[in-house]
Amino acid sequence: MSSGRTPCTVAVSGLNNIDSPGPGMPVIRALRESSNLEVRIVGLSYDSLEPGLYMHDLVDKSYQIPLPSAGTEALLERLKYIQSIEQIDVLIPNFDAELHNFIRIAPLLRDSLRIKTFLPDLADFDARHKAVLFEYGQQHGVLVPKSHTVFTLMEFHRALEANTYPVVVKGKYYDAQIAYSADEAVSAFYKISAKWGLPVLLQEHVRGTEVNVTVLGDGTGSCIGAVPMRKLYITDKGKAWAGVSIEDEALMQLSRTLIESARWKGPCELEFMRSEEGEYYLMEMNPRFPAWVYLACGCGQNHPEALVQMAMGYHPEPMTRYRVGHMFIRYSQDLIVPMEEFEKISTLGEL
Amino acid sequence: MPLKTYERPYLRKLNAGLGNKFGTRNSQVPVTEIDGVPVAKLMEEYGSPCFVLSEQTIRQTYRNAVRAFSTRYPKVQMAWSYKTNYLNAVCRIFHDEGSWAEVVSIFEYRKALANGVPGTQILFNGPDKSEDDLRTAVQHGSLIHIDHLDEVYLLSEILASEGLKARVALRINMDTGVYPLWDRFGFNYENGSAWTAVTKVMAQPRMELVGLHCHIGTYMLSAQAYAVASHKLCDLADEIRKQYQRRIEYLDLGGGFASGNTLKGSYLQGSDVIPTMDDYAEAITSTILQHPFAMSGEIPTLYLESGRALIDDAGYLLGSVLALKRLGDGRRATIMDFGVNLLFTSFWYEHRISPAQEYSSHHEDMVLYGPLCMNIDVVRENVSLPLLKRGDRVVVHRVGAYNMTQWMQFIQMRPNVVLIDRQGQVHLIRRRETVDTLNEMELTPLHLELGQGKPA
Amino acid sequence: MPEVLSALFAMNPMKISQNIAISENGFLFNPATGDSFSTNACGKEIIRLLQEGQSQAQILEALQREFEVDQASLEKDLADFLYMLGNYRLLDANAQ
Numbered sequence: 054m055s056s057g058r059t060p061c062t063v064a065v066s067g068l069n070n071i072d073s074p075g076p077g078m079p080v081i082r083a084l085r086e087s088s089n090l091e092v093r094i095v096g097l098s099y100d101s102l103e104p105g106l107y108m109h110d111l112v113d114k115s116y117q118i119p120l121p122s123a124g125t126e127a128l129l130e131r132l133k134y135i136q137s138i139e140q141i142d143v144l145i146p147n148f149d150a151e152l153h154n155f156i157r158i159a160p161l162l163r164d165s166l167r168i169k170t171f172l173p174d175l176a177d178f179d180a181r182h183k184a185v186l187f188e189y190g191q192q193h194g195v196l197v198p199k200s201h202t203v204f205t206l207m208e209f210h211r212a213l214e215a216n217t218y219p220v221v222v223k224g225k226y227y228d229a230q231i232a233y234s235a236d237e238a239v240s241a242f243y244k245i246s247a248k249w250g251l252p253v254l255l256q257e258h259v260r261g262t263e264v265n266v267t268v269l270g271d272g273t274g275s276c277i278g279a280v281p282m283r284k285l286y287i288t289d290k291g292k293a294w295a296g297v298s299i300e301d302e303a304l305m306q307l308s309r310t311l312i313e314s315a316r317w318k319g320p321c322e323l324e325f326m327r328s329e330e331g332e333y334y335l336m337e338m339n340p341r342f343p344a345w346v347y348l349a350c351g352c353g354q355n356h357p358e359a360l361v362q363m364a365m366g367y368h369p370e371p372m373t374r375y376r377v378g379h380m381f382i383r384y385s386q387d388l389i390v391p392m393e394e395f396e397k398i399s400t401l402g403e404l
Numbered sequence: 405m406p407l408k409t410y411e412r413p414y415l416r417k418l419n420a421g422l423g424n425k426f427g428t429r430n431s432q433v434p435v436t437e438i439d440g441v442p443v444a445k446l447m448e449e450y451g452s453p454c455f456v457l458s459e460q461t462i463r464q465t466y467r468n469a470v471r472a473f474s475t476r477y478p479k480v481q482m483a484w485s486y487k488t489n490y491l492n493a494v495c496r497i498f499h500d501e502g503s504w505a506e507v508v509s510i511f512e513y514r515k516a517l518a519n520g521v522p523g524t525q526i527l528f529n530g531p532d533k534s535e536d537d538l539r540t541a542v543q544h545g546s547l548i549h550i551d552h553l554d555e556v557y558l559l560s561e562i563l564a565s566e567g568l569k570a571r572v573a574l575r576i577n578m579d580t581g582v583y584p585l586w587d588r589f590g591f592n593y594e595n596g597s598a599w600t601a602v603t604k605v606m607a608q609p610r611m612e613l614v615g616l617h618c619h620i621g622t623y624m625l626s627a628q629a630y631a632v633a634s635h636k637l638c639d640l641a642d643e644i645r646k647q648y649q650r651r652i653e654y655l656d657l658g659g660g661f662a663s664g665n666t667l668k669g670s671y672l673q674g675s676d677v678i679p680t681m682d683d684y685a686e687a688i689t690s691t692i693l694q695h696p697f698a699m700s701g702e703i704p705t706l707y708l709e710s711g712r713a714l715i716d717d718a719g720y721l722l723g724s725v726l727a728l729k730r731l732g733d734g735r736r737a738t739i740m741d742f743g744v745n746l747l748f749t750s751f752w753y754e755h756r757i758s759p760a761q762e763y764s765s766h767h768e769d770m771v772l773y774g775p776l777c778m779n780i781d782v783v784r785e786n787v788s789l790p791l792l793k794r795g796d797r798v799v800v801h802r803v804g805a806y807n808m809t810q811w812m813q814f815i816q817m818r819p820n821v822v823l824i825d826r827q828g829q830v831h832l833i834r835r836r837e838t839v840d841t842l843n844e845m846e847l848t849p850l851h852l853e854l855g856q857g858k859p860a
Numbered sequence: 861m862p863e864v865l866s867a868l869f870a871m872n873p874m875k876i877s878q879n880i881a882i883s884e885n886g887f888l889f890n891p892a893t894g895d896s897f898s899t900n901a902c903g904k905e906i907i908r909l910l911q912e913g914q915s916q917a918q919i920l921e922a923l924q925r926e927f928e929v930d931q932a933s934l935e936k937d938l939a940d941f942l943y944m945l946g947n948y949r950l951l952d953a954n955a956q
């Protein structure tokens with residue numbers, strides 16, 4: 054290669070670059086800007102309308118893959134077919150719902166298809182789950198608002214007694230409502246359990262400012278990169294519209310400590326609340342790149358590149374510096390696509 | 405020119421946001437054989453529908469479970485949970501592998517005896533043990549797992565009148581962090597009922613408290629819950645040791661290990677989310693081995709009453725398509741010759757269903773109905789299958805647990821059940837019922853006998 | 861009679877929108893509505909015959925000459941397919 058960059062093929066999912074975007078396209082853009090890697094990108098999609106499928110300057114070839122609900126057997130079967138055409142070196146899954154399955158088949162992918170991933174194991178993946186995040190925080194020295202997992206109204210009432218208002222009532226997967234009285238809390242319990250089922254989480258409310266960090270751990274206790282961001286504006290769907298990289302040494306220290314103590318492997322997004330007293334509470338830990346990960350790249354830390362390097366067995370230097378005060382602002386634009394392309398991906402599953 | 409192979413015309417709207425067809429390939433892969441025996445042949449000989457059990461799979465699954473536990477723990481004893489599948493042939497395979505019997509009724513108890521299980525190797529569980537039942541169990545020297553205080557008193561009277569002693573265990577229920585809490589069986593740990601029961605039993609001169617039992621639920625997705633349960637049983641055993649200088653001989657952790665079936669409402673496939681037998685074994689054995697109780701003397705024997713996880717995979721239901729329909733809203737409906745009468749578990753599982761013959765790659769979403777004239781007779785609310793037609797055969801997977809005991813004789817009679825042995829020989833192990841099976845049980849009052857003239 | 865049913869029972873040839881395009885892969889696009897569909901070989905053949913203006917009886921006959929299938933199954937399947945065409949608004953509403 055004249056560029057001196059290492060050629061490699063990277064498969065990326067989460068090509069749904071819509072108004073509440075998946076992380077796939079930002080990850081691909083970062084990889085395309087790598088100074089060390091010369092990437093061919095294989096897109097993995099679940100739906101024929103994922104915009105990334107049609108962005109041919111960023112994605113070289115795309116394949117449909119079975120929904121996570123179809124199971125790992127079907128997924129492996131499909132990847133085996135894809136790998137018979139491609140030579141995928143590294144695969145980066147980006148959807149919450151697919152992570153469990155990819156983690157589960159990671160050893161098989163490595164051994165039988167020679168596809169590398171860089172993911173936490175199932176125990177680590179489960180340990181930072183919403184319902185057990187409090188214990189996780191205790192273990193690694195990070196504050197987490199106390200929460201109760203409740204299955205019945207009676208338990209909910211009991212849990213309410215132990216709380217001061219306001220409280221946050223959270224659904225199993227999504228949704229959260231702040232309640233200022235027992236009546237409000239109970240009505241939120243009904244609403245949320247009707248929509249998302251049981252259990253429901255009752256959580257201590259932390260007033261403050263939300264700050265997020267995108268982090269990459271090497272799995273042996275080193276934090277390879279971390280960039281903090283504060284959302285400047287959110288869309289009506291609650292997604293970031295714009296955000297800015299900030300300088301906050303305490304937050305960085307905390308994030309690094311967590312990643313080091315947990316020996317976290319792979320990317321993750323840490324969602325913190327900085328309370329009015331200046332304390333940081335970990336609200337959620339998403340075990341994948343956030344959709345705003347391209348900001349990290351723009352600030353001088355190319356996390357997707359480092360992840361691919363680690364997956365391939367290299368040891369990139371930890372990145373500690375980043376540019377403060379750089380913003381991302383999301384925009385959308387309309388791709389013009391001939392029907393034939395949609396036909397191809399819909400009927401043949403490849404494009 | 406030879407005629408082309410026919411596949412009925414098909415039209416599917418390509419909806420955005422509904423995923424893609426490249427995900428359902430494995431529901432297309434036909435299953436034409438079970439343990440080397442052609443499905444078509446089985447159905448020709450034994451009819452449709454028909455249950456099939458694989459002896460090979462039963463033994464393999466059992467041995468894997470035994471391996472998982474006994475490589476981690478020195479004293480392990482399995483007790484086959486009769487209610488899960490009490491066909492004698494099935495029970496005998498488990499007994500042949502070394503399993504004792506776990507029963508919850510006198511009828512199961514008698515089956516176990518008849519299957520050659522010594523009385524001393526029967527664990528008698530459950531809330532329903534009559535005076536006669538207890539007497540029988542006492543006479544055979546079985547292990548009686550006490551469910552409630554009334555049973556303590558009843559048993560005590562029986563022992564006095566018989567002049568016998570009994571080896572007993574207490575069923576304990578507890579909070580293991582898993583919902584729902586099965587607190588209706590046995591004595592609650594957290595509220596002190598368990599300890600009260602201990603003191604009551606310890607005061608009975610004819611009862612020897614040798615074991616502690618729990619069964620924390622079924623299809624448990626968390627191995628951690630067993631660690632909690634093991635810990636609490638050990639705590640209780642340790643307390644008994646300290647207060648009474650009596651050593652509990654065994655801890656029975658019950659059953660509840662999940663099979664690879666997918667629960668309704670679960671987004672991921674069951675086989676992708678359930679813990680392995682090794683996960684359960686690790687949670688239980690490491691907890692017990694590290695507990696002060698186990699370190700304070702002879703370690704307790706570990707009893708297990710796993711049902712579902714040991715037999716589900718070995719069972720198949722073969723059936724065929726009766727008819728195809730369109731519902732009012734345009735959805736495809738397929739009517740099968742088996743329904744909830746035979747597949748009780750379809751109330752909570754999304755059973756995997758494979759076609760038993762080749763198809764093209766086209767497939768359609770459909771509702772799968774059973775043959776009953778009953779609206780709730782739904783086998784799958786939404787399943788993607790190839791373009792089936794009347795008479796086509798299908799194989800339902802993982803039906804070995806609870807179906808051949810909870811099936812109901814409603815509208816249809818129960819079908820044949822066959823066992824494929826390790827040499828690939830097929831054995832009929834339960835004959836299909838006929839109208840005579842039913843009529844045999846019935847009595848007709850004289851005035852309703854045919855040929856007796858009109859009743860007065 | 862509802863449109864779908866009248867289409868189903870009409871003895872006169874059913875009209876399928878002429879501008880409907882089917883590709884090699886059985887991808888069907890209705891430019892009038894923007895809907896797209898997937899069909900198989902037999903479905904493709906029926907649509908082609910409909911576009912040629914053939915009647916149900918003629919289509920039945922043609923298919924029987926082409927495929928190995930008994931009359932009863934074919935009749936049933938054809939009726940179902942036509943119903944689906946109607947259901948998806950692929951038949952010309954003004955045909956009758």
Ligand SMILES: Cc1ncc(COP(=O)(O)O)c(C=O)c1O
Nearest residue numbers: 485619622659660709710711712
């Ligand atoms: C006391 C007892 N033991 C064992 C079992 C077997 O349970 P599983 O099939 O979930 O392993 C049951 C089932 O209900 C039970 O009640």
